[in-house]
Amino acid sequence: MSDPHFQRVALIGIGLIGSSLARVIREKGLAETITISTRSAPTLARAEELGLGDRYCLSAADAVKDADLVVVSVPVGASEEVAKTIAPHLKRGAILTDVGSTKGSVVSQMAPHVPEGVHFIPGHPIAGTEHSGPDAGFAALFQNRWCILTPMPDTDAGAIEKLAAFWTACGSNVDTMDPQHHDLVLAIVSHLPHIIAYNIVGTADDLQTVTKSEVIKYSASGFRDFTRLAASDPTMWRDVCLHNKDAILEMLSRFSEDLSALQRAIRWGDGQALFDLFTRTRGIRRSIIEAGQETPAPDFGRQAAAPGAGE
C-alpha cells in the first residue's frame, strides 16, 4: 500500500466537498500543509475563519505552485476554466484530481490543459449532502463511502496507487473504472433520482395553489423524502444535467417506459404486477442496508443526521 501522506495539498474550491477534505486531511494528518483557494473573497474568508487550511489565496494559480496534490472541487461546468488557470503552474510530478459528479465531461474539459509530467486522475467521492459551502463539510463525510477514480489508460500506476491510498485514509473504499462507465452508473444511481425529485417537488409546488399548505402539512407521508434531494445545490445539479446529458437521457427514457408500464398496471388493476415490483424494490433497499450504505433506522436514519446520506 502506498503512503497516503502528501507534503503540500492545494484545495481549489472549498464548499461541501473541499471543506470536508480539508477537515479529514487535518484530522488524519494526510498533509504537511493545506492551501485553500476559492474564487470569492467571502468564501475564502469563511474558510479562514473556520481554520480549514494553512494558507489561503484567491489566486488558484498561486495555490497550486509547489503542491504535490491538487484537488479541484468546483461545479463540473467550471472545470475547464480552472484547468486553464492552474495548468501552467502545476509542479512536475504532482497529482491533479477532481471530485466532480460527471467524469467524461471533466476529462474532456481538463485533460487537454494538463502539462506533461503531471498525473491527472479524475475522481468522484460518492458521498454528499444537500448542503453547500465551507460550513457544510465534515471530516466523516467520506467514511465508508465509495470513491471512484477514472484514470486515463496511460496514467502512472504509482500515482493511482498513491491517490487511492489517500482516499482510503480519508475513510473511503476505492474503485476504478473508465469515465463513460462511471457516467452511466451515476446517471441511474444519482442523477436520475435527483431529477425525479426535482420534478415531483416542482409538480407538487404547482399543485400547492390548489391544496394550499397541505403538501407541506402532510409531507411526512412520502413527499418529504424527495425534498431532501430536491434541496440540492442548483448550480451543481444544473451542471450535472448539462454535462452528463447522453447518459441521463438514456436512463430517463428507460424510466419513462417503466413508468408507463406501472401506469398501465394501475389502470388495469394488475395487482400482481404492482405487488411483484414493490417486493423486488423492497429487496433492493435491504441490500443497500446490508452493504452498509444506509441504516435500517426509521425516518431513513436521518434523525441521527447520518453522514454522507446521499449525493
Ligand code: NAP
Ligand atoms: P459547493 O459546496 O457549492 O462549493 C463549490 C465551490 O466551488 C466553492 O468554493 C465555490 O466558490 C466554487 N465555485 C463555484 N462556482 C465556481 C466557478 N464558476 N468557478 C470556480 N469556482 C467556483 O459545491 P460542492 O457540493 O462541494 O461540489 C463541488 C464538486 O463536487 C462538484 O463538481 C460536485 O459535482 C461534486 N460533488 C458534490 C457532491 C455533493 O453531494 N454536493 C458529492 C460528490 C461530488 P465560491 O463560493 O468562492 O464562489
